[in-house]
Amino acid sequence: MPDDAPADAAGSVPLVDLAGDNDDAELNHPLGGPVHPDDRLWRHPSELLSSGRPVAVAPSGHGMPARERWLPVFLAGTVGALLTAGIFGATGALDSNILSEPRSQASSSTVALAVHSQPVPAGVAEVAERVRPSLLALAGMGADGHPSRGSAIAIRDDHVLTAARLVLGFDDLEVLVKGAARRATLVGSDVETDLALLAVEGGGLTPVSWGEAADLRTGDPAVAVSSPPAAEPGPTVTSGIVSGINRTLSVGGTELRGLLQVDRPVPSEAAGGALVDPTGALVGITIPAAPSAPFGYAVPANVAKEVARQLLSSGRVARPWLGIEGGDRSMNGGAVVQRVKPASPAAAAGLLEGDVVTEMNGEPMPSMGMLLLGLRLHRPGETIRLIVLRAGRPIEVPVTLAERA
DSSP states (O other), rough: OTTTTTTTTOOOOOOTTTTTTTHHHHHHHHTTTOOOOOOOGGGOHHHHHHHHSSSSOOOOSSSSOOHHHHHHHHHHHHHHHHHHHHHHHHHTTTTTTTTSOOOOOOOGGGGGSSSSOOOOTTTHHHHHHHHHGEEEEEEEEETTSSSSEEEEEEEEEEEEEEEGGGTTTEEEEEETTTTTTEEEEEEEEETTTTEEEEEEEOOOOOOOOOOOOOGGOTOOOEEEEEOOOOOSSSEEEEEEEEEEEEEEEEEETTEEEEEEESSSOOOOTTTTTTEOOOOOOOOEEEEEEOTSSEEEEEEEHHHHHHHHHHHHHHHOOOOEEEEEEEETTTTTEEEEEEEEEESSHHHHHTOOOOOOOEETTTTTTTSSSHHHHHHHEEEETTTTEEEEEEEEEEEEEEEEEEEEO
């Protein structure tokens, strides 16, 4: 019995079970006894006969006044209609296209993260419109005559970022700007992040709004938008969630680390598109994966921004070098140092085998992968400050990074 209904309270009305007893009614019927006929929307004629009311009902039913005879029917029909409409609305059966032909699967050349298998949540269309002006269709032609198709994202009025695999080895690169094709020239690329920077003739592009990928958590909503070919009227949009952070993807012998994982696959033709948060800010750039991959992947925006900065300044990405090898600490997180390379910045700073790196510049480092990802945000020559557990005691170790050969 609930705590707020003490037994045998004076003046209380006891529950009655089906047998008419006053004891143990709640145990026998946790939801209470049967609802009284006067409290229901309709009553069977036999209940009216046994209720003691002065209502005469002829065997044919004509003895009930018309108003009393049709009111229960009207109420029951109204409630049934409302319930039916609610069910159809929840399942999408009231779609205006219910009588049209079944919706076909979108072709692989126009799919972002997946086909529209579910109704698009309210607000996703508006999010897509915010990033749409910064998306451009990309096309190239290989030496063997094989074409390349994808998307690119404007980061300046005359430069775009895209997936490197869409442009490396391809000539005659073009982007579609307001329906007109413009020549694009490769400025530089970075194989380790699968990103490439292109300069676009004519300028006048709309730079994207950058978001904070570092603030993303597993389960956060994300919207993928890709620019379609010239024949399509608008972008392809898919709404999903971030299903993983700091993922690794092996492509052609290269390991891409620190990727965002989304819960829908990304076809190669849709790569180079934008992964945005619910405000329309860029949190990742989608990259190609194997056709059978169950998930989609994107380079985090903070990594892409640093790659773009270096490609703009020098046409290449200078990688910082710490000089350790290791793995993850299973309990409480951290990066375990298993080997310190000779003549490395780590050796010069006094790092030892068995040390556990837990922080870098005040940011937690829960794994070796996160440590490597954090290093990408720094440049050779910078000094970082590591918090290291040595024999169970935390110590601070300053390390000046070198450039990786």
